[in-house]
Amino acid sequence: MSARIGGGASVTSTSTSTSTNYSKTMHRSVCAISFSFPRVFAAGVARIPAHSFSIMIKILTGLRSSLKSSLIPALNRPSPRCLVAALPEGKGIPKIIHQTFYKTALPEALELNVTKLKKLNPDWEYRFYDDNGITSFITDNYPPSVLSYFNRIDGEYGAAKADLFRYLLMYKCGGVYLDIKSSANKPLDETFKKDDVYLLSFWKNGKGDEFEGWGRHKELSEFENGEFQQWYIACAPGHPFLKAVIEGVLRNIDSYNPVLHGVGKHGVLRVTGPVAYTLAIQRLISDVGHRFVDSRAELGFEYSVYSSKAHTNLFKSHYSVLTRPIVKLGHIQRQTARLLNGLQKTRHFLTKRLS
Numbered sequence: 434m435s436a437r438i439g440g441g442a443s444v445t446s447t448s449t450s451t452s453t454n455y456s457k458t459m460h461r462s463v464c465a466i467s468f469s470f471p472r473v474f475a476a477g478v479a480r481i482p483a484h485s486f487s488i489m490i491k492i493l494t495g496l497r498s499s500l501k502s503s504l505i506p507a508l509n510r511p512s513p514r515c516l517v518a519a520l521p522e523g524k525g526i527p528k529i530i531h532q533t534f535y536k537t538a539l540p541e542a543l544e545l546n547v548t549k550l551k552k553l554n555p556d557w558e559y560r561f562y563d564d565n566g567i568t569s570f571i572t573d574n575y576p577p578s579v580l581s582y583f584n585r586i587d588g589e590y591g592a593a594k595a596d597l598f599r600y601l602l603m604y605k606c607g608g609v610y611l612d613i614k615s616s617a618n619k620p621l622d623e624t625f626k627k628d629d630v631y632l633l634s635f636w637k638n639g640k641g642d643e644f645e646g647w648g649r650h651k652e653l654s655e656f657e658n659g660e661f662q663q664w665y666i667a668c669a670p671g672h673p674f675l676k677a678v679i680e681g682v683l684r685n686i687d688s689y690n691p692v693l694h695g696v697g698k699h700g701v702l703r704v705t706g707p708v709a710y711t712l713a714i715q716r717l718i719s720d721v722g723h724r725f726v727d728s729r730a731e732l733g734f735e736y737s738v739y740s741s742k743a744h745t746n747l748f749k750s751h752y753s754v755l756t757r758p759i760v761k762l763g764h765i766q767r768q769t770a771r772l773l774n775g776l777q778k779t780r781h782f783l784t785k786r787l788s
Contacts, residue, residue, distance in 0.1 A: 514684075525630065530554065550611070553619075592706070612736075
């Protein structure tokens with residue numbers, strides 16, 4: 434059994450009592466407001482003069498922003514805590530191909546793809562993980578707190594769970610991770626260099642390109658090419674990029690609020706997916722080893738063996754159609770979300786009345 438990767442040193446606070454009292458007070462306040470606000474609004478909105486709507490909209494917007502900044506940390510900020518221990522950095526990419534699917538029985542197209550990858554790379558070890566294998570891997574290699582974070586992701590969001598798992602897997606083992614629908618048309622031995630420790634790729638997403646507009650998110654607007662592709666990861670074990678990504682995602686799980694951070698595909702991209710992956714890596718891009726490559730032209734990788742969106746039918750529930758929160762919420766998180774949702778609906782109502 435592999436050694437567990439522990440978290441950082443524990444810190445004893447001298448202000449436990451103060452923090453506990455503050456939390457209890459905040460909890461009672463949020464609960465009281467979240468339950469009373471809709472009734473107060475419903476009773477009083479009919480009495481509001483039309484000329485006051487614009488003032489109320491500004492007040493509600495400010496209140497929502499204040500609550501957001503004071504109660505809910507923003508996503509994808511550097512983590513102040515050491516949530517996973519630093520591993521020794523590997524010197525090259527191990528000859529291991531990793532893929533995952535929620536069950537061991539694969540649809541024909543995916544089974545053929547696995548066979549192709551194995552034949553193309555006979556000297557590479559192939560490792561496959563179903564849902565049970567994923568849980569076993571995390572249990573065997575990380576402390577219980579990391580598995581707890583993983584289990585806080587709603588079970589319907591297999592894509593978000595797969596995101597976190599691939600980061601944990603590749604940080605520990607290194608090698609080449611490919612989405613189960615992704616493939617390669619060249620032997621990996623022909624495309625990698627002996628001193629490669631991390632490969633990064635952008636989408637060909639310019640005007641007129643095959644993937645026009647892909648990977649361009651408002652959170653990544655400062656980066657010319659948008660997101661880094663993370664349907665594949667090729668790296669040495671212990672790479673600092675992945676430590677940063679893992680800790681960022683775990684912090685996002687703690688900070689998540691469905692009203693502010695979204696649900697479905699958009700939420701997953703922010704919380705666990707390419708937005709979280711890219712922002713964590715960009716902070717370290719000048720400090721640690723990596724190589725930029727064209728994933729198709731240089732590596733021979735293919736994003737999908739399926740055409741268009743045919744792969745969405747493969748999964749138990751595709752994340753693009755889900756409307757429930759990505760992370761299982763605690764009581765105070767549910768009440769905070771309810772309050773923010775009420776403020777948001779009220780602002781939309783007033784804006785509509787004003788127009």
